[in-house]
Amino acid sequence: MTLGRLLRATVRRGHSVVLDGVSLEPSPGERLAVVGGNGAGKTTLLRLLLGLERACDGVVQVAPSGCGYVPQSVEDSLFPWRSVLSNVAMPARLARCADADARAASLLELIAPTIDPRRSASRLSGGERQLVAIARALTAPGPMVLADEPFSALSPSARDRVRRVLDQQLGRRALVLVTHDRADVTALGARALELTGGHLEAA
Numbered sequence: 001m002t003l004g005r006l007l008r009a010t011v012r013r014g015h016s017v018v019l020d021g022v023s024l025e026p027s028p029g030e031r032l033a034v035v036g037g038n039g040a041g042k043t044t045l046l047r048l049l050l051g052l053e054r055a056c057d058g059v060v061q062v063a064p065s066g067c068g069y070v071p072q073s074v075e076d077s078l079f080p081w082r083s084v085l086s087n088v089a090m091p092a093r094l095a096r097c098a099d100a101d102a103r104a105a106s107l108l109e110l111i112a113p114t115i116d117p118r119r120s121a122s123r124l125s126g127g128e129r130q131l132v133a134i135a136r137a138l139t140a141p142g143p144m145v146l147a148d149e150p151f152s153a154l155s156p157s158a159r160d161r162v163r164r165v166l167d168q169q170l171g172r173r174a175l176v177l178v179t180h181d182r183a184d185v186t187a188l189g190a191r192a193l194e195l196t197g198g199h200l201e202a203a
Contacts, residue, residue: 003028003144003174004063009055011044018044020198021058026174028143033177033185035203036195042178043072045195046146049176066095066142070150072178074133080122084108084132087121091140100139107135110165127153134162144174151184163187 003026011019018041026032034042047053050069051062068091071077078087085104092100108117112131115124124132130153137145150166151159166175167188177190185192192203 002061004049004067005059005061006045006048006055007059007061009048009058009060011041011048011053012056017198019048019055019195022195022198022200024049024176024193024200026144026176028174029172031170031175031177031188031190033179033188033190033192034195034200035179035182035185035192040195041198042195043148045200046148046176046178049146063144063146064142066091066140068137068140068142068145068147068173070130070133070137070145070147072148072152074129074153075126077133078121078124078129078136080120082121083117084112084115084119084121084124085117087132088117088136088139091136095141097141104135104139107138107165107169108132110169111135111138111162127155127158130154131158131162134166138166138169142173144176145170146176148178149180150177151179151181160187 005025007023008021010021036042048060049063089100089104092103134150193200194203
């Protein structure tokens with residue numbers, strides 16, 4: 001199964017080249033970590049895979065529907081008028097999974113045990129929203145999870161716990177993780193790729 005593919009994909013913004021002939025093709029069950037400095041194009045790479053951005057050149061095969069996604073700006077990714085449980089269950093409900101709410105409740109218990117599932121998402125702190133977004137991504141039934149700095153707002157203890165849960169709950173799903181923290185790479189047993197100067201290379 002091809003989960004999503006970038007083949008010599010190039011993205012330009014004005015006279016600047018953000019991605020310069022980047023190729024990436026995750027395999028089922030593979031864990032990839034994309035590292036690099038601020039503004040290197042890491043978020044753009046994820047957005048290409050999700051079909052949220054277009055390449056100027058190259059081939060982009062968008063990831064199949066139903067893949068989990070943790071955006072960098074989780075503040076804008078939740079429905080504030082819905083409950084925490086409803087937000088987490090949403091991907092599975094859209095996919096018509098019969099156990100959507102049960103799956104969401106189970107993941108919330110593992111990832112955010114101190115958050116009341118009935119609480120409105122509008123009342124969450126930044127770290128709590130990030131926990132909810134991670135749980136929601138894992139509830140999605142697709143074959144891949146894409147996560148953009150998913151642990152950045154978490155305390156060290158919460159980060160360690162959520163890494164373990166993510167590691168356990170991915171199963172055979174692929175992971176494409178954007179991170180600044182090499183400890184994330186080690187904890188998840190990911191293959192590290194560095195994005196620098198628009199090029200993606202083994203780190």
